[in-house]
Amino acid sequence: MPLLEVVDVQKRFGGLRAVAGTSLTVEAGEIVGLIGPNGAGKTTLFHLISGFLTPDAGGVRFSGEPTLGLRPHALCQRGLARTFQIVKPFHGLTVLENVRVGALARTPGFAEATARAREVIAFAGLEAKTDQLARALTLAERKRLELARALATEPRLLLLDEVMAGLTVGEAQEMVEILGVLRREFSLTLLVIEHVMKVVMTMCDRIVVLDHGEKLAEGTPAMVAGHRAVIDAYLGVASA
Amino acid sequence: MRWPGLTALLILLVLPHFLGSYLLTVFIFIFFYAYLGQAWNLLGGYGGQISLGHAAFVGVGAYTTTYLAMTYGLSPWIGMLIGGAAAALLGAVIGYLGFRFGLRGFYFILLTVAVAEICRLVVAHTDALGGALGLFITYTGDPWQFQFSDNRYYYYIALGLMLASMGTVAAVERTRLGAYLVAVREDEDASEALGVNTFRTKLAAIVLSAFLTGVGGTFYANYLFSLQPNTAFGIPLSVEIILRPIVGGAGTLMGPILGSFILSPLAEVSRIYFARGGLSGTHLIVYGLLLITVVLFLPRGAYPHLRRALERRRAHHG
Amino acid sequence: MTVTLLGQAALNGLLFGGIYSLMALGLSLIFGVMRVINIAHGDMMVWGSYLAFVLALRLGLDPFVSFVLCAAALFCLGLLVQRGLVSRVLDAPHEMQILLMLGVALVLENLALVVFGPDTRRTESAYGLATVWLGPFFVDVARLVTFVLALAFALTLYLFLYRSDFGALIRAAADNSYGALVVGADVGRIYTVAFGIGAACVGAAGALMSALLPFSPATGFSQTVASFNIVIIGGMGSLFGAFLGGLLVAVAESLGAVLMAPSLKELVSFVLLVVILLFRPQGLFGGKTG
Numbered sequence: 078m079p080l081l082e083v084v085d086v087q088k089r090f091g092g093l094r095a096v097a098g099t100s101l102t103v104e105a106g107e108i109v110g111l112i113g114p115n116g117a118g119k120t121t122l123f124h125l126i127s128g129f130l131t132p133d134a135g136g137v138r139f140s141g142e143p144t145l146g147l148r149p150h151a152l153c154q155r156g157l158a159r160t161f162q163i164v165k166p167f168h169g170l171t172v173l174e175n176v177r178v179g180a181l182a183r184t185p186g187f188a189e190a191t192a193r194a195r196e197v198i199a200f201a202g203l204e205a206k207t208d209q210l211a212r213a214l215t216l217a218e219r220k221r222l223e224l225a226r227a228l229a230t231e232p233r234l235l236l237l238d239e240v241m242a243g244l245t246v247g248e249a250q251e252m253v254e255i256l257g258v259l260r261r262e263f264s265l266t267l268l269v270i271e272h273v274m275k276v277v278m279t280m281c282d283r284i285v286v287l288d289h290g291e292k293l294a295e296g297t298p299a300m301v302a303g304h305r306a307v308i309d310a311y312l313g314v315a316s317a
Numbered sequence: 318m319r320w321p322g323l324t325a326l327l328i329l330l331v332l333p334h335f336l337g338s339y340l341l342t343v344f345i346f347i348f349f350y351a352y353l354g355q356a357w358n359l360l361g362g363y364g365g366q367i368s369l370g371h372a373a374f375v376g377v378g379a380y381t382t383t384y385l386a387m388t389y390g391l392s393p394w395i396g397m398l399i400g401g402a403a404a405a406l407l408g409a410v411i412g413y414l415g416f417r418f419g420l421r422g423f424y425f426i427l428l429t430v431a432v433a434e435i436c437r438l439v440v441a442h443t444d445a446l447g448g449a450l451g452l453f454i455t456y457t458g459d460p461w462q463f464q465f466s467d468n469r470y471y472y473y474i475a476l477g478l479m480l481a482s483m484g485t486v487a488a489v490e491r492t493r494l495g496a497y498l499v500a501v502r503e504d505e506d507a508s509e510a511l512g513v514n515t516f517r518t519k520l521a522a523i524v525l526s527a528f529l530t531g532v533g534g535t536f537y538a539n540y541l542f543s544l545q546p547n548t549a550f551g552i553p554l555s556v557e558i559i560l561r562p563i564v565g566g567a568g569t570l571m572g573p574i575l576g577s578f579i580l581s582p583l584a585e586v587s588r589i590y591f592a593r594g595g596l597s598g599t600h601l602i603v604y605g606l607l608l609i610t611v612v613l614f615l616p617r618g619a620y621p622h623l624r625r626a627l628e629r630r631r632a633h634h635g
Numbered sequence: 636m637t638v639t640l641l642g643q644a645a646l647n648g649l650l651f652g653g654i655y656s657l658m659a660l661g662l663s664l665i666f667g668v669m670r671v672i673n674i675a676h677g678d679m680m681v682w683g684s685y686l687a688f689v690l691a692l693r694l695g696l697d698p699f700v701s702f703v704l705c706a707a708a709l710f711c712l713g714l715l716v717q718r719g720l721v722s723r724v725l726d727a728p729h730e731m732q733i734l735l736m737l738g739v740a741l742v743l744e745n746l747a748l749v750v751f752g753p754d755t756r757r758t759e760s761a762y763g764l765a766t767v768w769l770g771p772f773f774v775d776v777a778r779l780v781t782f783v784l785a786l787a788f789a790l791t792l793y794l795f796l797y798r799s800d801f802g803a804l805i806r807a808a809a810d811n812s813y814g815a816l817v818v819g820a821d822v823g824r825i826y827t828v829a830f831g832i833g834a835a836c837v838g839a840a841g842a843l844m845s846a847l848l849p850f851s852p853a854t855g856f857s858q859t860v861a862s863f864n865i866v867i868i869g870g871m872g873s874l875f876g877a878f879l880g881g882l883l884v885a886v887a888e889s890l891g892a893v894l895m896a897p898s899l900k901e902l903v904s905f906v907l908l909v910v911i912l913l914f915r916p917q918g919l920f921g922g923k924t925g
Binding site: 107127128129148149150151153154158159161167168169170174175176179181182185187190196226227229263285 | 420491492493497498500501502503504506507508509510511512514515
C-alpha cells in the first residue's frame with residue numbers, strides 16, 4: 078500500500094484551474110520530486126494533500142485512509158508534516174520554543190518535549206542558536222528551523238516546499254546532506270517541490286512533472302530529463 | 318528574579334499595618350485590576366486574540382453571584398465558582414462562534430464588543446436583575462457573605478487573587494496549552510501544520526480567561542456593594558482591563574502587574590489633582606495618552622523593555 | 636400600525652440616513668485607502684457636533700451653514716492625527732493600530748468631557764420645529780435640509796474622488812499602494828489627505844446631526860459602533876456600500892423604533908452586527924475585508 082495516494086484531484090479558484098485532475102503515489106521510503114514551472118499548481122497540491130485546502134473533486138489517501146475533512150493538525154498527528162514555501166517561523170519565540178511546538182505533537186509531556194526538541198535542534202545544526210529568537214535567524218537558519226520543527230513531529234511523510242530556495246551553494250549543500258541523513262537514518266519518506274534541478278536529479282528516486290495543474294510526466298530522473306514535453310515546458314535543453 | 322520577588326511579596330504582605338484606609342483602597346484596586354488584566358492576558362497577550370468585551374465576564378460573574386446570594390442566600394464563596402462557570406460558558410459561546418467562523422483581529426474585537434453590549438442591554442431590561450438601576454447589596458458584615466468590616470481583608474483577598482492569577486499563568490506557560498497558545502498567536506497556519514488544534518487551543522484560552530474574570534466579578538460586586546449594568550458590562554471597564562497588560566507587557570507574566578502598578582496610581586493622582594468640578598475625565602485622558610505612547614514607543618509594553626534595560630545594566634556591571 | 640405610519644417612519648429614517656451615510660463614508664474611505672480602522676470615528680464626530688454647537692452659541696451660525704467649517708476643522712484634526720500618529724503604525728499589526736486609535740478615542744472623548752461637561756447639548760437651528768407636508772407625510776424641515784446637505788457633501792466627495800486628479804491618486808493608492816508608489820505618487824501625502832477627508836465627512840455629519848439629536852461626550856462610542864455597523868453591513872472599503880448602508884440602517888432603525896420598544900432598538904442592531912460578522916463579514920456589497 079502506498080504511503081500517499083493522490084487520485085484525480087482538482088481545485089479551482091474562481092475561473093482558474095489550479096490543479097486539474099492530478100494523480101500520483103508515493104511509496105514508503107521514497108524521495109519523490111515534484112517539479113514544474115511557476116504556477117503549475119505544485120504548492121496548491123501540497124495544500125490539498127496537507128489539509129489546508131479541500132479538493133473540489135478527487136481524493137487523497139494517506140496510509141490507506143482518506144484525508145477528506147481532516148484538518149492539517151489531524152494529518153500531522155497521523156504522521157504527515159510539511160514545510161512552507163515562504164518560511165513561517167514563530168518570530169517572537171526562541172528556536173527551542175519553535176521546535177518544542179512540533180515535539181509536543183508526539184510528546185505531550187512538556188519536559189520530554191523540550192528534551193526531544195533539543196535533540197532535533199542538534200541534528201539540524203542549530204544548537205548554537207537554541208535560545209535565540211527566530212526573527213534573529215538568517216534565511217538558511219530559518220529554513221533549517223522550519224525543517225527541524227516539522228521533524229520534531231516525527232512524521233512518516235514530509236512535504237518539503239522549495240526548501241533550497243534562496244540558499245547559497247554552500248548552504249544548499251548542507252541542506253542536501255541533512256536530507257540525505259533523513260532518508261538513511263530516519264527512513265523518512267519525502268515529497269519535495271524543488272526548482273534546483275541538480276538537487277532534484279541527484280536526490281530523488283522518482284520525479285513527477287506538473288504543468289498547468291496537470292501531470293506532464295513521471296519517472297526516474299533520467300527518464301524525465303529526456304522527456305520531450307518536459308524539456309519544452311520547463312527544463313530547456315542543458316538540464317543536467 | 319527570586320530575591321526581589323520574595324522581598325516585594327513580603328513588603329506587600331505587611332503593608333496593611335502601615336497604610337491608612339485610603340492607600341489601602343488604592344492597593345486593592347491595583348491588585349484587583351492586575352488580576353483582571355492577568356486573566357485577559359491569557360487570551361489577549363499569550364493567545365493574541367484581543368478582546369474588548371471582557372467586562373461581560375465580570376458582569377456575568379458578578380450578577381450570577383449576587384443574584385444567587387440575594388435570592389437563595391448562597392454564599393458568594395460558592396457563588397464565585399458558579400459565576401466563574403457562567404462566565405466560562407459565555408466565553409465558550411463567544412469562542413465557538415468567533416473561532417468557528419474564522420473571526421480574527423478587528424472582527425473578533427467587534428464580536429466581543431457586540432456581545433458585551435448585548436449582555437448589558439439584556440440585563441438592563443431584566444427586572445429580576447434590577448434593570449437599569451441595578452442591584453444593591455445590603456451590608457451585613459458577614460464574612461460568609463463575602464463582607465468584611467475591615468478593609469484589610471479585602472486587601473489580602475485581592476492580593477491573593479492577583480497571586481493566584483500569576484500562578485495560573487505561570488503554570489500555563491509550562492504546559493502544552495501555553496506553548497500552543499503562543500504558537501497560534503505567532504502563526505496559525507504554521508501551528509496547524511505542526512499538529513496544533515488551533516480552534517481548541519483558542520477556545521481553551523477564552524474559557525479559562527473568562528472563568529478567571531468571572532470569579533473576579535464576585536469580588537467586584539461584593540467590594541462595591543452595588544452593580545449597574547452600564548458599569549459592570551460597559552466598555553470603560555473593558556478598557557481598564559486591557560490597559561494594564563498592554564501598558565505593562567502583553568504576553569508576559571509580570572506585564573499586567575507592572576501595568577497596574579503604573580496605571581492605578583497614575584489614575585489616582587490625576588483624579589485628585591484635576592478633580593475640580595467638571596474635570597473628572599482627566600485620568601482617562603492620561604490613559605489615552607499612555608496608550609498612544611505605548612503603541613508608538615513601547616509596543617511590547619513596559620516590562621520587556623524594562624527587563625532588557627536591567628539585563629544590560631547587569632551585563633555592564635557583571 | 637397603518638401603512639402611512641410605517642411610510643412616515645421610513646421617510647424620517649431615510650432623511651436621517653444622509654448623516655449616517657456621511658459617517659460611514661468617512662470611515663470607509665479611511666479603511667479603503669490605508670486599511671486603518673478608525674475607532675476614534677465617533678468621538679471625532681462628537682467634536683464636530685460640539686464645534687457646531689459653539690459656533691451657533693457664540694457666533695449665531697446656523698449648523699446648516701457652519702457644518703462646512705466643522706468639516707474643515709475636523710479635516711485639519713484628521714491631518715494631524717494621521718501625520719503624527721497613524722503614519723507611524725501603518726506597517727504594525729492591525730491590533731496595534733486599533734489600540735492606537737483607542738487611545739485617540741479616549742483622549743478625544745474625555746477632552747470633550749473636561750471642556751464641555753457631561754450634559755447633553757443640542758444645537759439651535761433656524762428651522763427649529765418647522766414642518767412641511769410632502770403628500771401624505773409630514774417632514775421636519777430640519778431633517779430635510781440635513782438630508783440635502785449630506786447628499787451634497789457626498790456628491791462633492793464623489794466628484795472629487797472620481798473627477799479630479801488627486802482623487803484618482805487616492806483611489807489608486809486605495810487599490811494598490813505599492814503600485815501607486817511606483818508611479819511616483821506621494822503615498823504619505825495621499826494617506827494624510829484621505830484621513831483628513833474621512834475626518835471632514837464625520838465632522839460634517841456631527842455638525843448636521845447636532846441640530847437633530849442631543850449629544851454628549853458619551854455618545855461618541857455609540858456613534859463609532861453605529862458607523863462600524865453600517866460599514867460592515869455595506870461592506871468594508873466600499874464607498875457605495877457605505878452610502879447605501881447608511882440609508883438602509885437609518886430606515887431599519889426608524890422602522891424598528893416604531894415596531895418595537897425603542898430601548899430594544901440598540902439590542903437589535905448589536906444582534907444584527909453579530910449575525911453579519913458571522914455570516915457575511917464582507918458586507919452586502921462585497922468590498923475588501925480586513
